[in-house]
Amino acid sequence: MLKTLLGSRVVTLPCTVEVGSLVGSQVSAGMTSYADDMNVPATTVKTGWYMRLGDRITIGCKTAANVKAHWTGWEPGPRRRITDVMVERRVLVEIEYALAAAGVLGLRASRAEVK
Numbered sequence: 001m002l003k004t005l006l007g008s009r010v011v012t013l014p015c016t017v018e019v020g021s022l023v024g025s026q027v028s029a030g031m032t033s034y035a036d037d038m039n040v041p042a043t044t045v046k047t048g049w050y051m052r053l054g055d056r057i058t059i060g061c062k063t064a065a066n067v068k069a070h071w072t073g074w075e076p077g078p079r080r081r082i083t084d085v086m087v088e089r090r091v092l093v094e095i096e097y098a099l100a101a102a103g104v105l106g107l108r109a110s111r112a113e114v115k
Helices: 029-034 089-101
Strands: 002-004 007-009 017-027 042-053 057-061 074-076
8 A cells, every 4th residue: 555645545466567667858968057948858768667566556766676587477568757656676676575475476487497
């Protein structure tokens, strides 16, 4: 459950898990002081990644925990600019393990186990 000043959101398990890139805009260094006054072009840059649980909560993180390499059961998602909450990598790893315990994510077989 996510509680904010505007209310709370609850994710019912099992749910879909979507993983994708979190992006933002970066103005060239010489134009940063003019960006508010003029229409200055910006470049889209990767600022982290996100995990979306169902259609209820989008959790962002600046550093990748490599969900794609460790887990199955997730779907690739589109690039996003906005999340509901930003967390540290440690918190997102705890969420991954909680989803695995609930049977939403599965452990990906390592290459050593496949041989």
